[in-house]
Amino acid sequence: MTDSYADRLVDEDALRAFLDDELGAVDAFSVRRHRAGHSNETLFVTRGDDEYVLRRPPAGETAEKAHDVLREYGVMDALQDTPVPLPETVLACDNESVIGAEFFLMRKLDGDVVRDEEPERFASAGHRRRLGEELVDSLAAIHDVEPAEVGLGEFGHPEGFAERQVERWSQQLMWAFDTTADEREVEALYDVMAWLQEHVPAEHPHALVHGDYKLDNVMFAPGTPPELVGVFDWEMSTLGDPRTDLGWLLSFWRDPDDDPAVAEAFLPTFVAEPGYPTRQDLVARWEDATGYAYDHDRFYRALAVYKLAGLGEMFYARHLQGDADDPLYPRMRDTVPALADRAQRIIDGDAPL
Template identity: 65%
Template sequence: MTGEEYDDATTEDERDDSATGTGHATDDDSATDDGHATDAERDYFERLVDRPALRDYLADRLGDADEFAVSHHAEGHSNETLFVTWGDRELVVRRPPPGETADTAHDVLREYRVMDALQDTAVPLPGTVLACEDHSVVGSDFYVMERVEGDVLRHAEPDRFGTPAARQRVGEELVDTLAAVHAVDYEAVGLGEFGRPEGYTRRQVERWTKQLEWAFERTADERTVPKLREVGDWLAEECPTDHERTLVHGDYKLDNVLFAPGAPPELAAVFDWEMATLGDPLADLGWMLSYWRDPGDPDPATPELTATFMAAEGYPTRRELVERYERATGIEYENDRFYRALAVYKLAALGEMFYRRYLEGNSDDPMYPKMEHRVPDLARRAERIIDGDEPL
């Protein structure tokens, strides 16, 4: 798929510990990693993977293995993650969720393409293994990558990072790696046709508005969110007319990276590239900042998705992260209200898409029904950013 055909990445976010060191499978044919799945969980697992077909596929391409085990890693809320033991190798399979999705959502082969292209760059990544378009294997496109051991800082920091110096380094590693993503020579790595960087930011506003409208087709029967439409109108009016052109990750934040075992903190892998394209690097920075917590911030609109531990002593503030990014890249972070409001608008659109999937019975994720109330909360947060009530 070319960048022109795809336009910009508009896939659903997010939130997967795609190759963490947790959740190893222990049983050759188990549907879950603990053997205590409910009937609904087992049914959903069976929709995700045909284990004999996957075994045959891997054997044909990687050679036979004495041990084969599969488990569902249920921490993510968008593309699905399966942990696979194949002999002495620990692998990860990424596939879309079952059921109807919006437009180009969940393009895992696009995710694979960018990860494969970046293997020899300064961006830390899991090793890529295989990509498959044959839906007879698991019922969808999917890809296979190596599993990376370490910690994803989703809800809390590991004890070894519980000092001011380590906390500061976590923030520095996070922003330095984002700078490395934006420094990639995308032409040289074969991604010159990966997207259309000119006009990216305006198309983001238009595309996420379109995604919202797709979700509203169903969710408006339950409740409406008029404030979100007002935010979308403001973004359309205030959208920057020009911007830098780089590779963008599209979902870059603290819980989409993994830190290696040991200390001091070392960022070992960046995950969840499904929204990567060529575009405006400040959209990436605004997204990362929208998840970062400073002391004194209001309670998060989406507590299920927003950690608060980085308000502890030692973590850099949002402004300090911006200053480090500007020094590393030479790119000035202008229009902060726009970029952070756009980030919250995108998250609200994703939440509304999740809510539609829940209403249509296409997900067993317990977070999805909460979007009935979380999305209106996000709309109010975007409004606060626009009004200057949540400053950088």
């Protein structure tokens, strides 16, 4: 690693010594930063013939609970013997003196994370539909886990989860506004905040939730048909309301008639191509697989876009603080207001499922 921000992420000599003690010494060792993500940092570690992925928080100040990598490791480790597709966990380290932050290590999987472009091998109607089905089926597998049976019975407090989501993301928005308000304000988010507070469902199902489930947080194996082999980015997972996961997935999914200009920084365009399931298709398959009803659609989709706006505002704050070099972050100056408008249109019924 050669740039100044990357050098803040890991002391390579200290990491090598730590891993040699834990896993045995090797001759070859290298570390490479993976720049595709926008939240926790991902580093590729090669030791001898073995390849690993290291996850750690970003450098600099972060919002409370927004980058908990040890929580991420704990749930992934607990789910190793379940139908949920995951990489193999290796170890976790809570000693921040090793690389400057807590971190964990997992085996590297082979395959593709489908982010901005459709893999050529998936460009047929049958493969496109199967990709969407694999995506929803793996989400349903998460929601089907019995938490107590895998040691996650105390992993969270599902009662009142949706209400706490509104409160927590409002707090994180306010954390970001402390930095961003001098540059520009997003008044519409206060209206969305008030509507969400008034329309929290009185009851909701209880299940293990991923917290950040979307297309570019999963990996598909090489070859066809599409086979989902790994679910990543579990730092927001807990016990809560599974409909928040589905609402979040839907907020990243385009239908053919959607306005392509809305929050294009976050949304893949290719899933609107012929053959991909629509949002209604995804909902119907999830309902069939889980037995849950996707009630209160406007609340869950508006909440998802509100959270996305909160995430974008935290990105923008970190950009202004000089704690990130991600080219996406400065774009949040204009993207967050567009997200606020999108949330309001969902609330008003102008952006139906």
